[in-house]
Amino acid sequence: MTQPNDPNQQPPHANQRPYPGGQQPYPQPSGYGFPGTPPPPPAKKRRFLKFAGFGCAGVLGLVVLTAALSASGDGSDDGGNTAADTSVSASAGAKEKGPDAKRKESEQGGGPVKVTAERAEFSKSILADGSDYTSVRVTVVNDGDDEVSVNPLYFTITDTDGTKHTVELGVDEEQIDTVDLAPGENISGTVTGKGTFTPKYVTYTDGLLGDPVRVDVS
Numbered sequence: 001m002t003q004p005n006d007p008n009q010q011p012p013h014a015n016q017r018p019y020p021g022g023q024q025p026y027p028q029p030s031g032y033g034f035p036g037t038p039p040p041p042p043a044k045k046r047r048f049l050k051f052a053g054f055g056c057a058g059v060l061g062l063v064v065l066t067a068a069l070s071a072s073g074d075g076s077d078d079g080g081n082t083a084a085d086t087s088v089s090a091s092a093g094a095k096e097k098g099p100d101a102k103r104k105e106s107e108q109g110g111g112p113v114k115v116t117a118e119r120a121e122f123s124k125s126i127l128a129d130g131s132d133y134t135s136v137r138v139t140v141v142n143d144g145d146d147e148v149s150v151n152p153l154y155f156t157i158t159d160t161d162g163t164k165h166t167v168e169l170g171v172d173e174e175q176i177d178t179v180d181l182a183p184g185e186n187i188s189g190t191v192t193g194k195g196t197f198t199p200k201y202v203t204y205t206d207g208l209l210g211d212p213v214r215v216d217v218s
Contacts, residue, residue: 112144117202117217120174120190128171132196135172136217139188140204142181149207151178155191157217160200165193 120137136157142148152175157165169175176189191202199217206213 111211111213112142112146113148113204113206113213114141114143115139115202115204115213115215117199117215119199119217122192123173123190125171125173125175127169131194133168133171133192133194134165134197134199135174135190135192136199136202137174137188137190138176138202138204139186140176140181141186142183145183147183148181149179150176150181150187152176152189152191154205154207156203157191157193157199158201158203159197161197163197165195165197167191168194 116139117136120135122133122135124133134157138155140148140150152167152169155167155176157167159165172190172192174190176187176191179187181187193199201214201216203212203214205211
C-alpha cells in the first residue's frame with residue numbers, strides 16, 4: 001500500500017480525473033476525426049459494383065456495335081447484287097448488239113441487201129432433164145452504199161422438212177442473172193432446186209463469204 005508521500009508515485013496530471021475502477025479508455029487511431037486527415041479507403045463492395053457497372057456497359061456497347069456491323073454488311077451485299085445485276089444487263093445489251101445480232105438482222109433482211117421470195121411455176125429450159133424441179137422467184141435490192149454481187153449459186157432453198165437444196169443452174173428459163181448491183185438497183189429471177197418439195201425459206205449470201213440474208217417464202 002502506497003504512502004501519501006511515496007516518492008515513486010507519479011503525480012496525477014492537472015485537470016485529469018481518475019477513471020473509475022482504474023480502467024484506461026480505448027486508444028484511438030492518430031489523426032482520426034481531426035480536420036485535414038484523409039478519408040478512410042472505400043469499401044471493396046463499392047469498387048466491385050463500379051467494375052460490374054463498367055462491365056455491363058461494355059457488353060451493351062458490344063451488342064450495339066455488332067448489330068450496326070450486321071446492318072452495314074447487309075446493305076453492302078444488296079449494293080453488290082445491284083451492281084452485279086446492272087453489269088449483267090449491260091453485258092446482255094452489248095451481246096445483242098454484237099456479231100450475232102448483226103447476223104440475225106441480216107438473216108431477216110434488215111441489212112443493206114433486201115431479199116424477197118415467193119413460190120413460182122417451174123419453166124423448163126433445154127438444159128433440164130426429165131427430173132422434177134421446184135422454183136422460187138427472188139428479188140434482190142441493194143439498199144447499201146457498196147456494190148452487191150448476185151449469182152444463182154449464192155442462193156439455197158430450205159424446205160418444210162428442213163432439207164437444204166442447192167440451185168440447179170440453167171434448168172429454169174427465168175433463172176436470175178449473174179450481175180453486180182449498184183446502190184439502189186434491184187433484180188428479180190428464179191432459183192431452182194431439184195425434186196418436188198415445199199420451199200420454206202431462201203438464204204442469200206453475198207459472195208459466198210458475206211453475211212447471209214434469210215427470208216421466208218410467201
